Amino acid sequence: MNTIYLPEPxxxxxxxxxxxxxxxxxxxxxxxxxxxxxxxxxxxxxxxxVGEAPISISSSPSRSNGTFELxxxxxxxxTGVIHQKEVGDQLGIRGPYGRGFPLEKFRGKDILFAPxxxxxxxxxxxxxxxxxxxxxYGRVTILYGARNPSELLFKDELKEWEERxxxxxxxxxxxxxxxxxxxxxxxxxxxSKASVYPRNTVAITIGPPIMYRFVLMELLGxxxxxxxxxxxLERRMKCGVGKCGHCQIxxxxxxxxxxxxxxAEIKAVEGAL
Amino acid sequence: MSLKIxxxxxxxxxxxxxxxxxxxxxxxxxxxxFVFGPLESPDELRLDxxxxxxxxxxxxxxxxxxxxxxDASSFETKAVIDDQPTVILxxxxxxxxxxxxxxxxxQKTHLxxxxxxxxxxxxxxxIECLDPCDDHSFCKSMGTxxxxxxxxxxxxxxxxxxxxxxxxxxxxxxxIVHHAQARDAGDDDYARINAVMSEKWPRFxxxxxxxxxxxxxxxSVSQKSPLWQQLGDICLACGSCTNVCPTCYCFDVSxxxxxxLTKGHRERHWDSCQLDEFALVAGGHNFxxxxxxxxxxxxxxxxxxxxxxxxxxxxxxxxxxxRACLVDITPVxxxxxxxxxxxxxxxx
Numbered sequence: 051m052n053t054i055y056l057p058e059p060x061x062x063x064x065x066x067x068x069x070x071x072x073x074x075x076x077x078x079x080x081x082x083x084x085x086x087x088x089x090x091x092x093x094x095x096x097x098x099x100v101g102e103a104p105i106s107i108s109s110s111p112s113r114s115n116g117t118f119e120l121x122x123x124x125x126x127x128x129t130g131v132i133h134q135k136e137v138g139d140q141l142g143i144r145g146p147y148g149r150g151f152p153l154e155k156f157r158g159k160d161i162l163f164a165p166x167x168x169x170x171x172x173x174x175x176x177x178x179x180x181x182x183x184x185x186x187y188g189r190v191t192i193l194y195g196a197r198n199p200s201e202l203l204f205k206d207e208l209k210e211w212e213e214r215x216x217x218x219x220x221x222x223x224x225x226x227x228x229x230x231x232x233x234x235x236x237x238x239x240x241x242s243k244a245s246v247y248p249r250n251t252v253a254i255t256i257g258p259p260i261m262y263r264f265v266l267m268e269l270l271g272x273x274x275x276x277x278x279x280x281x282x283l284e285r286r287m288k289c290g291v292g293k294c295g296h297c298q299i300x301x302x303x304x305x306x307x308x309x310x311x312x313x314a315e316i317k318a319v320e321g322a323l
Numbered sequence: 324m325s326l327k328i329x330x331x332x333x334x335x336x337x338x339x340x341x342x343x344x345x346x347x348x349x350x351x352x353x354x355x356x357f358v359f360g361p362l363e364s365p366d367e368l369r370l371d372x373x374x375x376x377x378x379x380x381x382x383x384x385x386x387x388x389x390x391x392x393x394d395a396s397s398f399e400t401k402a403v404i405d406d407q408p409t410v411i412l413x414x415x416x417x418x419x420x421x422x423x424x425x426x427x428x429x430q431k432t433h434l435x436x437x438x439x440x441x442x443x444x445x446x447x448x449x450i451e452c453l454d455p456c457d458d459h460s461f462c463k464s465m466g467t468x469x470x471x472x473x474x475x476x477x478x479x480x481x482x483x484x485x486x487x488x489x490x491x492x493x494x495x496x497x498x499i500v501h502h503a504q505a506r507d508a509g510d511d512d513y514a515r516i517n518a519v520m521s522e523k524w525p526r527f528x529x530x531x532x533x534x535x536x537x538x539x540x541x542x543s544v545s546q547k548s549p550l551w552q553q554l555g556d557i558c559l560a561c562g563s564c565t566n567v568c569p570t571c572y573c574f575d576v577s578x579x580x581x582x583x584l585t586k587g588h589r590e591r592h593w594d595s596c597q598l599d600e601f602a603l604v605a606g607g608h609n610f611x612x613x614x615x616x617x618x619x620x621x622x623x624x625x626x627x628x629x630x631x632x633x634x635x636x637x638x639x640x641x642x643x644x645x646r647a648c649l650v651d652i653t654p655v656x657x658x659x660x661x662x663x664x665x666x667x668x669x670x671x
Contacts, residue, residue, distance in 0.1 A: 051402045051404060051436065052402070053390070053391070053402045053404075053435075053436040053437065054433045054434070054435060054436065055390045055391065055402075055437075055576075055589070055591075056390075056391055056400055056402055057400070059398045080398075097395075098393045098394075098395035098398065098400070098578065098587070098589075099393070099395045099578050099580045099584075099585070099587050100578060101576070101577060101578050102576060102578075102589075103605065123605075125605040125606060126605050129605070140398050142398075142400075258606070258608070259608055259610075284604055284606075284608070285602070285604065285610060286601075286602060286603065286604050286610075288574075288575060288576055289574075289576065291432070291433035291435075292431065292432055292433060293428065293429065293433070293435060293572070293574070294573055294574050294575070294576070294591075294594070295572070295573030295574070295594070295596060295601075296573070296575075296594075296601060296602065298596075298620075298624075298628075299610070300620075300623065300628070301623075301627070301628040301631055301632065306432065320546055321610065321611070321616065
């Protein structure tokens with residue numbers, strides 16, 4: 051009997067170390083079907099005998115080709131074991147779950163991406179989806195902040211985005227090393243340099259809770275409409291199916307109504323931000 | 324619905340017959356208190372119990388339950404579904420209401436096959452409370468002193484030398500036809516049950532100072548009440564309140580591996596939003612770090628969120644959390660204090 055808690059096996063096709071803490075896993079469901087996700091959704095990832103945790107999907111549906119990618123930070127027991135896995139090994143997958151970004155609402159808009167740290171992992175899914183359908187959107191700006199150069203994710207893609215004429219990419223680090231020649235400072239220092247028309251801009255920001263406080267101040271301070279600011283909220287989505295209670299933010303289950311929310315939807319929700 | 328009569332001296336035969344066909348759960352005495360447990364013989368059944376330490380919830384949502392067994396080496400998984408035919412006898416009306424909420428939760432959007440298999444194979448036999456269990460119960464204020472429509476299969480009312488049996492469903496009718504020596508209620512029985520109901524009603528006090536219909540609205544304007552910090556200051560974060568609650572269903576999931584180190588099972592077990600780590604994520608951020616925030620979350624679930632989401636009560640007035648609390652945090656005092664803060668005093 052199939053149940054909502056049974057993971058499906060997925061085979062690891064490749065593993066790309068990204069930083070000291072993050073690896074990118076390319077996976078294929080063992081039965082061969084597509085994951086069928088939307089940018090911004092997550093899956094529950096299992097190692098049988100160790101446990102299960104929610105991980106955001108890092109690849110875009112436009113590039114799925116029957117596979118999907120998860121950028122996994124080694125942060126605990128489960129992710130520690132996932133990091134020891136090798137190509138050909140299997141992980142358990144449930145999902146995709148949650149509400150992703152409503153891209154149909156973003157058509158014709160200028161898109162401002164502002165991911166911080168590991169937030170680039172889910173943001174990459176929606177960035178590449180937009181870039182693969184570039185004609186439907188206006189200006190595309192990506193502002194990316196990391197703590198230091200060695201923690202920058204997806205360096206190859208950052209280079210590609212940098213080289214594109216139709217993307218404005220600005221990267222900053224809090225703590226530069228000797229070789230760093232780029233911007234220094236927290237992500238909010240980039241906002242004044244970006245050329246965007248706030249009134250026609252959709253902002254997508256994904257990062258740690260402390261970052262939201264300051265990034266939201268910048269975005270709202272530009273006059274970007276509250277309903278045009280989109281975030282993804284990290285919570286402990288233990289079951290992914292709206293039962294276990296762990297991801298509840300007041301009356302909202304992040305795994306059902308989110309994890310993607312507009313600022314307008316959550317600004318009055320105590321404890322959301 | 325039809326009304327049947329089972330004489331008390333025929334009850335043992337009824338329960339004995341059930342025991343031959345079902346797992347039968349009922350209120351049993353455990354030292355000075357009562358618990359729901361499996362009956363071995365009809366004379367263990369204590370339909371006169373006041374309240375049980377844990378609600379009968381544990382027979383549809385057990386403290387620990389295996390979701391599936393696995394072999395990690397071959398990635399084989401096998402769901403474990405418990406569909407043992409079960410009769411739960413003597414469920415108080417508060418707990419029947421609570422079960423209705425659980426039914427709604429585990430059916431919504433993603434149907435939970437584990438819960439539903441148990442639930443669909445469980446026959447609920449309620450019993451009418453004729454006296455308050457103790458000072459902590461506040462069922463009358465919550466509107467749970469009468470059973471929920473469609474929320475039981477049979478419902479018993481003690482009429483002295485017999486039980487009146489309200490037959491609500493076909494499953495209930497099946498039990499009566501196949502296991503009980505029952506007769507149809509006559510005019511005298513209706514007069515009797517009418518008298519029993521009329522006499523019991525005044526024995527139950529109203530405990531809330533306002534109408535239950537106002538509770539969700541009261542909660543929505545109480546987000547910033549100083550009361551939450553006061554509760555947080557005394558709360559021990561022990562989780563007793565949620566462990567005994569008939570409407571709590573939050574759970575955690577963990578894997579257990581046997582000595583082979585490859586075979587094992589994944590199980591879910593009750594969790595509590597009152598525990599420090601409940602909203603902790605891998606990066607170390609805790610989204611509900613203070614006891615005040617966690618108590619507020621609990622009372623908002625009871626007083627507002629569940630009603631908003633499912634149209635059903637999140638608290639059924641059973642009083643178990645109040646009995647269990649080591650520092651005397653109670654829903655009655657909490658809700659009444661919020662009402663006092665908004666209005667300046669109780670309604671007379």
